[in-house]
Amino acid sequence: MxxxxxxxxxxxxxxxxxxxxxxxxxxxxxxxxxxxxxxxxxxxxxxxxxxxxxxxxxxxxxxxxxxxxxxxxxxxxxxxxxxxxxxxxxxxxxxxxxxxxxxxxxxxxxxxxxxxSYLEDTIAINYDDSLRTEGYPTRNSNFYSANCSFAKKNYQDILDKDSQYYFILNSEEDLNGLSGGPIFNISDNITKSITGIFVGQNRTYKKLGYAIFSFYIxxxxxxxxx
Structure with missing residues (x-):
């Protein structure tokens, strides 16, 4: 996949x-x-x-x-x-x-x-989940994979009314250019499900990104x- x-x-x-x-x-x-x-x-x-x-x-x-x-x-x-x-x-x-x-x-x-069946049925956030996003950054043509996680609740609260659609994730990697990439929920290096789709990077904090729950897909x- x-x-x-x-x-x-x-x-x-x-x-x-x-x-x-x-x-x-x-x-x-x-x-x-x-x-x-x-x-x-x-x-x-x-x-x-x-x-x-x-x-x-x-x-x-x-x-x-x-x-x-x-x-x-x-x-x-x-x-x-x-x-x-x-x-x-x-x-x-x-x-x-x-x-x-x-x-x-x-x-x-x-x-x-x-x-x-890999698309999730809920919009619930489990802060202990391990996530990974994959895609092709605009800065180069190579395949790119970045480990990430749900950002802490105080970041999620910034979304306010949009939190039913979007969530914020963070990563140790630069997330620029990964728009449209899947966000996998990973356990023991095995893909369990698709949690969301990556749609944007925070302009100030490059390791924070925005995603939409796969529930809507x-x-x-x-x-x-x-």
Whole structure:
């Protein structure tokens, strides 16, 4: 189970990040941070992107020799139909998650897909859990893995009302550029579950990061399977 490098391009932007694939009932879904598809979308409270000029192409890249595996149009500006899905909150806002169904998965995607059952059913925080995030930092092209943990409660309290969606983690490593990467819950070096998805680094304290609970990824995929 490895994450993939993501490159998203449209008329004005090229964005890079990390994504991972979830498998549910022989269906495959690419999961990443929404701002990997729309780099400006985090500047206004995670509001849904404007349909105007929002055609994009996403390419999933193999982690070693960068072979393109899959391309999809994200938004059809004529029909205004999203081909990826988000978790929408009040006032037309959305969490920084994008889920894209992969219609023709390659063997590599299938082999590295993570079972749907690994997504957690709750948004509870266990401060004793050991976490690890993986991905492809923008500063280099190499695969990167960082051990991390839930930040202490006084940091979590900073999130206030957003704490039902987000949590803060800390690490001994620089977390820059890991947006869209999975956050694994680890026990004895074995992956137990996916706790969340990495969506951002604190601008002042580089070893603090923000993540969204995988519970919401699960809700999106369940909706797509209805």
């Amino acid at each position: 490895i994450p993939f490098k993501i490159v998203s391009t449209n008329d004005t932007d090229t964005s890079r990040g990390t994504g991972f694939v979830i498998k549910k009932e022989n269906k495959f879904y690419l999961v990443t941070a929404k701002h990997v598809f729309y780099p400006s979308s985090t500047q206004n409270g995670y509001t849904l992107p404007d349909y105007h000029n929002s055609l994009s192409v996403v390419t999933i890249l193999k982690h070693d020799n960068l072979l393109p595996l899959q391309k999809e149009l994200l938004v059809d500006h004529k029909t205004e139909t999203f081909l990826y899905n988000v978790f929408v909150l009040k006032n037309n806002q959305a969490l920084d998650i994008a889920v894209l169904k992969i219609n023709s998965p390659t063997n590599e995607i299938k082999q590295n897909a993570i079972p749907f 699960k809700r999106i995929i369940e909706t797509l399977n209805d």
